[in-house]
Amino acid sequence: xxxxxxxxxxxxxxxxxxxxxxxxxxxxxxxxxxxxxxxxxxxxxxxxxxxxxxxxxxxxxxxxxxxxxxxxxxxxxxxxxxxxxxxxxxxxxxxxxxxxxxxxxxxxxxxxxxxxxxxxxxxxxxxxxxxxxxxxxxxxxxxxxxxxxxxxxxxxxxxxxxxxxxxxxxxxxxxxxxxxxxxxxxxxxxxxxxxxxxxxxxxxxxxxxxxxxxxxxxxxxxxxxxxxxxxxxxxxxxxxxxxxxxxxxxxxxxxxxxxxxxxxxxxxxxxxxxxxxxxxxxxxxxxxxxxxxxxxxxxxxxxxxxxxxxxxxxxxxxxxxxxxxxxxxxxxxxxxxxxxxxxxxxxxxxxxxxxxxxxxxxxxxxxxxxxxxxxxxxxxxxxxxxxxxxxxxxxxxxxxxxxxxx
Amino acid sequence: xxxxxxxxxxxxxxxxxxxxxxxxxxxxxxxxxxxxxxxxxxxxxxxxxxxxxxxxxxxxxxxxxxxxxxxxxxxxxxxxxxxxxxxxxxxxxxxxxxxxxxxxxxxxxxxxxxxxxxxxxxxxxxxxxxxxxxxxxxxxxxxxxxxxxxxxxxxxxxxxxxxxxxxxxxxxxxxxxxxxxxxxxxxxxxxxxxxxxxxxxxxxxxxxxxxxxxxxxxxxxxxxxxxxxxxxxxxxxxxxxxxxxxxxxxxxxxxxxxxxxxxxxxxxxxxxxxxxxxxxxxxxxxxxxxxxxxxxxxxxxxxxxxxxxxxxxxxxxxxxxxxxxxxxxxxxxxxxxxxxxxxxxxxxxxxxxxxxxxxxxxxxxxxxxxxxxxxxxxxxxxxxxxxxxxxxxxxxxxxxxxxxxx
Numbered sequence: 125x126x127x128x129x130x131x132x133x134x135x136x137x138x139x140x141x142x143x144x145x146x147x148x149x150x151x152x153x154x155x156x157x158x159x160x161x162x163x164x165x166x167x168x169x170x171x172x173x174x175x176x177x178x179x180x181x182x183x184x185x186x187x188x189x190x191x192x193x194x195x196x197x198x199x200x201x202x203x204x205x206x207x208x209x210x211x212x213x214x215x216x217x218x219x220x221x222x223x224x225x226x227x228x229x230x231x232x233x234x235x236x237x238x239x240x241x242x243x244x245x246x247x248x249x250x251x252x253x254x255x256x257x258x259x260x261x262x263x264x265x266x267x268x269x270x271x272x273x274x275x276x277x278x279x280x281x282x283x284x285x286x287x288x289x290x291x292x293x294x295x296x297x298x299x300x301x302x303x304x305x306x307x308x309x310x311x312x313x314x315x316x317x318x319x320x321x322x323x324x325x326x327x328x329x330x331x332x333x334x335x336x337x338x339x340x341x342x343x344x345x346x347x348x349x350x351x352x353x354x355x356x357x358x359x360x361x362x363x364x365x366x367x368x369x370x371x372x373x374x375x376x377x378x379x380x381x382x383x384x385x386x387x388x389x390x391x392x393x394x395x396x397x398x399x400x401x402x403x404x405x406x407x408x409x410x411x412x413x414x415x416x417x418x419x420x421x422x423x424x425x426x427x428x429x430x431x432x433x434x435x436x437x438x439x440x441x442x443x444x445x446x447x448x449x450x451x452x453x454x455x456x457x458x459x460x461x462x463x464x465x466x467x468x469x470x471x472x473x474x475x476x477x478x479x480x481x482x483x484x485x486x487x488x489x490x491x492x493x494x495x496x497x498x499x500x501x502x503x504x505x506x507x508x509x510x511x512x513x514x515x516x517x518x519x520x521x522x523x524x525x526x527x528x529x530x
Numbered sequence: 531x532x533x534x535x536x537x538x539x540x541x542x543x544x545x546x547x548x549x550x551x552x553x554x555x556x557x558x559x560x561x562x563x564x565x566x567x568x569x570x571x572x573x574x575x576x577x578x579x580x581x582x583x584x585x586x587x588x589x590x591x592x593x594x595x596x597x598x599x600x601x602x603x604x605x606x607x608x609x610x611x612x613x614x615x616x617x618x619x620x621x622x623x624x625x626x627x628x629x630x631x632x633x634x635x636x637x638x639x640x641x642x643x644x645x646x647x648x649x650x651x652x653x654x655x656x657x658x659x660x661x662x663x664x665x666x667x668x669x670x671x672x673x674x675x676x677x678x679x680x681x682x683x684x685x686x687x688x689x690x691x692x693x694x695x696x697x698x699x700x701x702x703x704x705x706x707x708x709x710x711x712x713x714x715x716x717x718x719x720x721x722x723x724x725x726x727x728x729x730x731x732x733x734x735x736x737x738x739x740x741x742x743x744x745x746x747x748x749x750x751x752x753x754x755x756x757x758x759x760x761x762x763x764x765x766x767x768x769x770x771x772x773x774x775x776x777x778x779x780x781x782x783x784x785x786x787x788x789x790x791x792x793x794x795x796x797x798x799x800x801x802x803x804x805x806x807x808x809x810x811x812x813x814x815x816x817x818x819x820x821x822x823x824x825x826x827x828x829x830x831x832x833x834x835x836x837x838x839x840x841x842x843x844x845x846x847x848x849x850x851x852x853x854x855x856x857x858x859x860x861x862x863x864x865x866x867x868x869x870x871x872x873x874x875x876x877x878x879x880x881x882x883x884x885x886x887x888x889x890x891x892x893x894x895x896x897x898x899x900x901x902x903x904x905x906x907x908x909x910x911x912x913x914x915x916x917x918x919x920x921x922x923x924x925x926x927x928x929x930x931x932x933x934x935x936x
Contacts, residue, residue, distance in 0.1 A: 153725065157744040158935065171904050173729060208761065209721035211731020227721055227832070229732040269902040276907040282935045285748065286881065289741030289834050290907035292725040293734075315615035315633055319559065319698035323579060325617020326635040328699075335695030338563040342691065355614065426633065428695050454884065454891070454910075454932050456860045475692065478860065485860070496675040498577050501682040501696030504860075526860050529564065529688045 128402035128409070130511065131471050134438055137413070141399055142420060144448035145372065147303035153291055156283050158344060159301035160449045165277040167294045170267035174211070175234075177224040179262045182243055182251055183234035184221045189256040197244065197252035206231070221251050230263055237262035270294060280450040302447040308367030309336045310350045312360060312378040312388075313426055318352065331428040331497050332377040339435055345443060357387040364391050368416055373443060375435075376412075378426035388412055388423040396421065404511065406472045408434040420446075428497035433473045433506070436527075455523035456505065458487040465515040475503040476524060487524055504528040534808035534815070536917065537877050540844055547805055547821060550854035551778065553709035559697055562689050564750060565707035566855045571683040573700045576673035580617070581640075583630040585668045588649055588657055589640035590627045595662040603650070603658035612637070627657050636669055643668035676700060686856040708853040714773035715742045716756045718766060718784040718794075719832055724758065737834040737903050738783040745841055751849060763793040770797050774822055779849060781841075782818075784832035794818055794829040802827065810917065812878045814840040826852075834903035839879045839912070842933075861929035862911065864893040871921040881909035882930060893930055910934040 129137070148162040177183065184200065192198035203220040206212045206228045216222055216233035224230055224237060236257030244252040270276060276290055277283075283291075283299070291299060309332075316330040317323050330352050337347045348371060353363050360376075367374040376388055389412060392398050396416030403411045407430035412423030420442055424431040444451040458478060466472045476487040487507060490499050505524040509516060516522065535543070554568040583589065590606065598604035609626040612618045612634045622628055622639035630636055630643060642663030650658040676682060682696055683689075689697075689705070697705060715738075722736040723729050736758050743753045754777060759769050766782075773780040782794055795818060798804045802822030809817045813836035818829030826848055830837040850857040864884060872878045882893040893913060896905050911930040915922060922928065 153740050154743065157748055165907075167904070171902065172734060174732060206732070208719065209732050213731060227719075227734070264902070270904045276904055278908065281908065284909070284934055285741055285745035286838060286903065286906040286909050286933065288744040289737045289838065289903040290905075292737045292740040293834070293902065293904045295725055295728065295735060297726045313614065313633075319701055320703045322701065325619060326580065326612070326615050328578060328633070329701060331695045331698045334559050334698040335691055337560065338694040339691035342563055428699070432692060432695065452884075452910075452934075454862045454930075457863050478858075496577065496670070496699065497692065497695040498573070498676045498682055498699045499696075500692040501571075502684065502687065503690070503692050504858075524860075527692065528690055528858075 128404050129400055130404050131437065134400060134403055134413070135441060137399060138438065138442045138445055141415060142418070142442060142445045145303070145418065145446050148300050149303050150298050150300050153288060153297045153299070156291070156299050156301065157285065157288055159283050159299075160344070160447050161277055161279055161281045161283060162300045162302050162448065164275050164279050165291065165296060165299065166273050166275045167270040168272055169294065170271055171269040171293055172264055172266060175230040175266055176264045177226060177228050177230050177237045177262060178264060179237055179239045180226050181224065181237045181239045181262065182221040182253065183216060183224050183230045183237050184253065184257050185216060185218060185233060186236040186257040186259045186261070188219055189236070189238065189253050192253050192256050194254045197254045199246070199250050199252055201250050204231070221253070235259045235263070280448045282449060302449070304344055304346050305372040305443055305446060306346045306348060306370065307340050307443065308348045308350055308371035308374040309333055309340070310363055310367060310374065310376050311352045312355060312376060313352070314355050316352045316378065332424065332426070332431045335428060335432065335497070336375060336377065336435060340443070343440055343443065357390070360387060361391045361394070364421070365395065368395060368419060368421070371419070372446065373419055374421045375424055375439065376421065377424040377431050392421050392423070403434070403438070404470045405433070405437070406467055406470045409470070411438070429500060432497070432500065436506070437473070453525060455525055456485065458485040458522055458524050459519045460516050460522050461486050461488045461518065463516060463518045464489050464509065466509040466513055468514050469511060471511045472509040473506055474509070475500045475506045477502065478504040478524065487522060534810050535806055536810050537843065540806060540809055540819070541847060543805060543819070544844065544848045544851055548824070548826060548848060548851045551709070551824065551852050554706050555709050556704050556706050559694060559703050559705070562697070562705050562707065563691065563694055565689050565705075566750070566853050567683055567685055567687045567689060568706045568708050568854065570681050570685050571697065571702060571705065572679050572681045573676040574678055575700065576677050577675040577699055578670055578672060581636040581672055582670045583632060583634050583636050583643045583668060584670060585643055585645045586632050587630065587643045587645045587668065588627040588659065589622060589630050589636045589643050590659065590663050591622060591624060591639060592642040592663040592665045592667070594625055595642070595644065595659050598659050598662050600660045603660045605652070605656050605658055607656050610637075627659070641665045641669070686854045688855065708855070710750055710752050711778040711849055711852060712752045712754060712776065713746050713849065714754045714756055714777035714780040715739055715746070716769055716773060716780065716782050717758045718761060718782060719758070720761050722758045722784065738830065738832070738837045741834060741838065741903070742781060742783065742841060746849070749846055749849065761793075763796070766793060767797045767800070770827070771801065774801060774825060774827070777825070778852065779825055780827045781830055781845065782827065783830040783837050798827050798829070809840070809844070810876045811839070811843070812873055812876045815876070817844070835906060838903070838906065842912070843879070859931060861931055862891065864891040864928055864930050865925045866922050866928050867892050867894040867924065869922060869924045870895050870915065872915040872919055874920050875917060877917045878915040879912055880915070881906045881912045883908065884910040884930065893928060
């Protein structure tokens with residue numbers, strides 16, 4: 125007999141019952157954005173590889189400029205001019221200076237750069253320096269940024285554009301990433317018709333297939349949509365078997381009637397192991413989790429809002445676990461615009477719309493009697509009322525997970 | 531003569547100098563995730579289109595159950611059984627009941643559903659009802675969710691997975707969205723080599739091309755990467771002309787030397803109008819903005835961190851403006867782990883890493899002498915020290931824009 129589990133217990137079960145899959149692949153930098161790093165990335169060289177100037181000016185031995193000023197400039201012969209993109213393979217002579225552009229190489233011996241603004245070219249091969257250089261001033265030294273062996277990105281990281289920039293900087297133009305998971309999506313229910321079909325009496329459109337496909341594709345998965353299966357255990361078993369053979373994970377949604385839920389449990393038990401039947405959460409209680417080998421099979425509620433939350437809260441962490449993905453998420457602080465009651469004993473989730481007023485962010489819970497998916501159109505995020513909380517008063521501070529995207 | 535502008539002035543200039551482009555296209559729901567809606571979406575029908583039960587149970591006239599209890603159940607003849615996916619095109623007789631599954635149609639006349647748990651099938655064609663139904667109980671009525679003409683998504687919305695679900699629910703399987711912008715990226719600088727090349731003396735790898743390509747692709751643009759152009763005004767002018775003819779917007783990055791910046795200004799003036807030269811921001815001051823017709827040309831700083839911030843702070847809002855995109859963004863509240871000084875008179879941006887301790891989020895600024903892009907590897911977000919602020923003490927509360935992704 126399986127008991128209803130708390131969300132925390134379900135997340136712990138995901139960690140203990142599943143492990144990162146072995147599959148990795150090597151992709152070019154151009155295809156790396158948003159992918160999950162499958163190894164730590166360490167620099168293999170110095171960045172920068174040479175001492176550089178951060179300004180247009182003159183490289184000097186700082187000590188040659190000590191005490192100089194507008195009134196009494198240091199007058200230093202110009203030894204050479206460094207061009208952009210060329211090396212400076214010589215040593216700065218004592219008492220002389222070298223012209224360098226921003227980003228240009230600074231010759232050995234120099235330990236500071238004086239900005240052009242504080243210098244004067246006397247036209248006779250000497251430069252007047254009107255401001256002393258402190259050692260290290262206006263320079264980046266070799267390896268200041270990174271050095272060989274320094275880990276700059278950790279395994280599990282979802283690569284961002286700044287990360288791509290950093291990888292380019294160290295010449296790491298190919299990276300090992302977790303393979304994209306292939307996830308099968310099956311909708312069940314005699315009442316379902318595809319979204320493009322006008323529902324007849326008693327029928328509704330299949331919302332879960334397109335919604336799950338969009339969610340999981342954006343999450344980096346390949347999705348195989350197996351369409352709608354009627355409530356027939358043999359047909360469903362056949363479809364699930366096919367999906368298991370083709371996918372890394374299978375999501376079965378619907379079967380909101382008792383008979384079908386039992387069928388889903390029986391099918392999972394016939395091909396593997398049933399791990400969970402029911403989560404103490406609202407919406408989304410009638411959730412099933414099982415596995416066959418390393419592959420998870422999830423029975424999502426048929427109600428689209430419930431399917432939405434279960435996918436955000438448990439399926440994405442599960443798929444994250446299979447790919448070793450860092451699942452750290454951040455919340456935005458807001459005040460709830462109206463009091464809201466909750467069922468003691470179940471974590472309760474609400475989508476909300478956010479507005480800003482006088483610098484304060486306000487979250488308006490999206491409810492309405494039905495809680496159907498169309499009410500979630502235009503949602504900006506969601507929040508949770510904890511299991512042990514009986515509700516929230518107006519203006520209570522809440523933490524919102526953002527789901528709308530800039 | 532163009533003066534350095536504040537970030538607010540630059541954003542206002544973007545709004546006044548540029549307008550949404552006309553181009554839209556119609557895509558299927560499968561391709562709509564993350565796209566920018568080009569029209570308001572209104573429902574064209576009722577959802578649900580029929581009265582539905584939210585539980586497995588018996589539809590009743592609520593008044594027939596008033597006063598019933600465990601001890602004295604209301605005994606109602608079973609008039610019919612509604613099957614999932616079928617209509618209920620009859621009227622519930624007074625004093626009778628109808629079996630309905632979760633999600634099933636409720637016949638006319640019924641105004642409540644009693645859950646299976648509170649009923650008993652006597653096996654003689656009658657059902658015992660042990661709990662009274664309040665009118666409306668366990669039902670969703672026709673149009674509760676949406677009704678014809680109700681706007682469920684507004685123009686400019688970046689479509690989320692919940693939005694896709696809502697569109698499926700109302701049968702809107704094709705949506706009009708803004709065309710993807712084509713953005714040209716050109717890197718300039720004699721010192722640049724492609725990321726895959728080992729830099730020689732005085733050379734550095736081109737970070738901006740791959741970084742900008744990743745940022746803008748993730749932002750929904752098609753990117754044409756024109757590669758590296760040496761600091762030669764004629765060559766650069768030719769490349770810019772080509773990019774203008776092929777793209778909706780052109781980003782020129784680099785030219786950190788004074789001569790090249792002047793060249794970029796001259797090139798923009800020769801093909802259009804120079805709007806801006808310099809933003810009171812750190813990093814990123816040497817930024818140029820111009821336009822030719824409706825097309826923006828941006829001269830980004832060559833320094834990758836500066837190019838990164840200018841793209842996040844101004845180029846994305848500019849591309850958002852061209853596509854009518856809702857650019858609402860949210861911030862996460864954190865405390866800064868160390869005191870940090872700032873240049874009075876310029877808005878100053880820092881990337882940071884976030885950690886959570888005892889429920890409090892802490893932001894560690896990423897600095898280091900160089901501020902080169904590799905130090906930004908693994909950043910979780912960024913924050914701003916306002917122009918009029920001289921710095922932040924340790925533990926000061928800051929607002930962080932998240933850039934790392936779950």
